[in-house]
Amino acid sequence: MPIHPAPPRDLAGLIDGYAQTVRAVLDLGHACSPEDFAAPTSCPGWSVQDHIAHVAAVEHYLEGGENPDVDVSHLEHVHHEFAAWMEQGVQARREVPGAEVVAELEGLLQKRLATLANPDLTLETEARAPMGSTRKLSGLLKLRLQDIWVHEQDIREALGRLGDLDSPAASTFVNGLVNYFAQLVSTVEMADGQTVILESTGPVTARTGVRVSHDEHGKATYHQLFTGESESGMGVSVHSEDDPTTTISLSTEAIGRRAAGRRSTGDTAYSVVGDEALAVRVLDAIAFTP
Numbered sequence: 001m002p003i004h005p006a007p008p009r010d011l012a013g014l015i016d017g018y019a020q021t022v023r024a025v026l027d028l029g030h031a032c033s034p035e036d037f038a039a040p041t042s043c044p045g046w047s048v049q050d051h052i053a054h055v056a057a058v059e060h061y062l063e064g065g066e067n068p069d070v071d072v073s074h075l076e077h078v079h080h081e082f083a084a085w086m087e088q089g090v091q092a093r094r095e096v097p098g099a100e101v102v103a104e105l106e107g108l109l110q111k112r113l114a115t116l117a118n119p120d121l122t123l124e125t126e127a128r129a130p131m132g133s134t135r136k137l138s139g140l141l142k143l144r145l146q147d148i149w150v151h152e153q154d155i156r157e158a159l160g161r162l163g164d165l166d167s168p169a170a171s172t173f174v175n176g177l178v179n180y181f182a183q184l185v186s187t188v189e190m191a192d193g194q195t196v197i198l199e200s201t202g203p204v205t206a207r208t209g210v211r212v213s214h215d216e217h218g219k220a221t222y223h224q225l226f227t228g229e230s231e232s233g234m235g236v237s238v239h240s241e242d243d244p245t246t247t248i249s250l251s252t253e254a255i256g257r258r259a260a261g262r263r264s265t266g267d268t269a270y271s272v273v274g275d276e277a278l279a280v281r282v283l284d285a286i287a288f289t290p
Contacts, residue, residue, distance in 0.1 A: 003178065003206040007171040011123050014141040015116050017168030021148045022109050024164050025055055028155050029102035037098030041158040042262040043151075045077030048158050049098045050090045051151040056105040057089020058147075062128055062140075063111050068092040085131050145169040146176050150260045150289055157257070165252045166203035174200050174252060177259050178208040180288045182224040185210050188281045190220070195245040196274075196282050197225070204252040246274030248282060261287035 008017045029052050037049035046054070061067050072078050072087040093101050123138035135143075149169035156162050164170065181198060190196070190212040197209035209225035250258070250270035257263035265283040272279040 003171055003175055003204065005166060005168075005171050005204065007175040008145075008168045011121065011137070011141075013168065014138065014145065015113070017145050017172060018116075018141055018148070019109065019113060020167055021145060021152055021164070021169040022055065022059075022105070024167070025052060025148065025152050025155065026102060026106055026109070028152070028159065028161065029098070029105070032098055032102075032159075034098065036159060039158045041154045042257070043154050045075060046090070046154070048155050049101060050094070051154050052098070052105060053090045053093035053096075053101050054086060055148055055151055056101055056108055057093065058086070058130065058144075059105065059108040059112055061089070061130065062144075063108060063115060064128070082131065142172055142176070145172040146289070149173050150256065150262075153253075153256050153260070154262065157262075162253065165256075170252060170256070171204045173256060173259070174204045174206050177255065177286065177288060178206055178226070181208040181286070182210045182222045184285050184288055185282055186220075186222045188278070188285050190222075190278065191244070192220075193244065194275075194278070195225070196278060197245065197247045198282070198286075199247060199249040200252050200255050201249050202252060244274070246272065246278050246282075248272055248279045258283055259286050260289045 008014045032048060037047065039048045040046075041048060041051060043051065057067070067085060068088050068091075070088050070091050072084050072091050075087060075091075078084050078087050093104075121137060123136065125137045126134045127137045127140050129135040129140055145168065149164075149167070150173065152164060152169075156164070177198075185196065192212060192214040195209060195211040197207060200206040207226050210222045211225060213221050213223065215221070248270055249272075250268065254263070254268050254270060258265065258268045265280055268283060270279070270283065
């Protein structure tokens, strides 16, 4: 089952998708009151303003700026080095009025789009990435679409303004889950021949799945069934109709919240045909954002 709408894959499409989700964050920010900026979100320790500050901080760094050297060791929600690096940009903007953070991000978007308009850039170009690393531009833009969309959804959830669930960034996020699904589910204990299928029912529609086989030593191999590329709607079948199959169906909004780790499985709306206990274990395992 091909992902629909299809995620952008060429450079122009990725840049357009990036610009669209940043502009969505800006539109939300421009409509915020001081009380809205201060509203807590489902991301531990972060307010609505903190999400906008995070997007601004990362874009500032990618555009050649320095990450601020501020102490975040006192913050209980910071648990590892990468989180601390990300938190520094947020912490440096916590005393800045929300409207000024929005204005900063607006200016950064124009700078980033000017940089990305360089005709010499290709999908293979090595680009600056967080924490002093580099990454191919294609991979960096896909990560930025996924990350910014998650934070956009955090803001929308906190403000009660749900939407943008069929955007290029939304389909890129769902595609990321499809790509990682077999790896994520490999942490879930499953019986030989057992199959689990995950369906996004929309607005972004997609299907992914794995079937488990065990060798004579009991080692499990997780075979991916659907890649999001097949036109058949079912990919390549590696199991018979008699094999035990569990299908989990949930909306794009629910997938986004669960796979971002923002909503527990118990608080997620989904339906199951098959082994409900397995479905819970799979949904517990699919959070893939840092």
